[in-house]
Amino acid sequence: MPGEDVPQLDTGHAHPARVYNYWLGGTDNFAADREAADQAIAANPGILTDVRANRAFLARVVRYLAGECGVRQFLDIGTGLPVAGNTHEVAQEIAPDARIVYADNDPIVLRHARALLTSTPRGACDYVEADLRDTATILGAAARTLDFGVPVALMLLIIVHLIPDDDDPYGIVAGLMGTLPSGSYLVLTHPASDIRAAQMAEMTRRVNERMSGPRATMRDHAAITRFFDGLELVEPGVVQPQQWRPEPEMSSPPLVTAWCGVARKR
Numbered sequence: 001m002p003g004e005d006v007p008q009l010d011t012g013h014a015h016p017a018r019v020y021n022y023w024l025g026g027t028d029n030f031a032a033d034r035e036a037a038d039q040a041i042a043a044n045p046g047i048l049t050d051v052r053a054n055r056a057f058l059a060r061v062v063r064y065l066a067g068e069c070g071v072r073q074f075l076d077i078g079t080g081l082p083v084a085g086n087t088h089e090v091a092q093e094i095a096p097d098a099r100i101v102y103a104d105n106d107p108i109v110l111r112h113a114r115a116l117l118t119s120t121p122r123g124a125c126d127y128v129e130a131d132l133r134d135t136a137t138i139l140g141a142a143a144r145t146l147d148f149g150v151p152v153a154l155m156l157l158i159i160v161h162l163i164p165d166d167d168d169p170y171g172i173v174a175g176l177m178g179t180l181p182s183g184s185y186l187v188l189t190h191p192a193s194d195i196r197a198a199q200m201a202e203m204t205r206r207v208n209e210r211m212s213g214p215r216a217t218m219r220d221h222a223a224i225t226r227f228f229d230g231l232e233l234v235e236p237g238v239v240q241p242q243q244w245r246p247e248p249e250m251s252s253p254p255l256v257t258a259w260c261g262v263a264r265k266r
């Protein structure tokens, strides 16, 4: 059972899940994470509204997919530490029979996996400890819960920047989408190198200096749009998260340093 393991934590270096958790106001982080997160805020204060805009996008897009598109299966890779409004909570509020598989490579996320496994009785949730680069392991384990004969929404939110170009991020995303049937969706958000460019570059430099794993690679609008090659982009295309199908009562920042999109496999 996930969560019963006692994972070995490297608390001396910053880790993406914990830095992000700190930006979101969470307490699942250590001194090294907080130091890196504070350095990032000093370089780019907008990061605090950016991460909230990303979470708000997650909720809108899952409501859209489960509601308007009738999607009942979600594969959320790069889950992050549980916070309010996780994919399964949003999806199962609309569709109690929705089935969700989470995957992440950070042992601290594994330690919190039980909080992610609170499915409705009619639906299902599972958790896979695996690296996004190891698609065979993710797909093999996800097949315990998901039926790959019917559409799946692949969620890659603020994770693909942690796959350097040398590790073929485009091949990884295309490979995953290639396994999913027609009618499946790709949902992706990715920090931008071409919005508030100087602040983003300095923020990235500071965080990269403090992380032990792969360095973050910021990408521009064209490079992020390429992840959707061969798929049908849903309107309004690749935009900043707060610009993607905003809801009437929503208050949103004017500018968010990320690009996001949703696309359907023909």
Ligand SMILES: C[S@@+](CC[C@H](N)C(=O)[O-])C[C@H]1O[C@@H](n2cnc3c(N)ncnc32)[C@H](O)[C@@H]1O
Pocket: 016, 017, 020, 054, 055, 058, 077, 078, 079, 080, 081, 103, 104, 105, 106, 109, 130, 131, 132, 133, 156, 157, 158, 159, 162
């Ligand atoms: C910035 S958080 C994003 C969390 C969530 N997707 C969201 O948008 O709110 C990135 C997550 O991806 C995970 N991650 C980073 N690189 C990964 C990899 N190569 N394979 C699997 N998970 C990874 C981190 O551990 C972290 O939980």
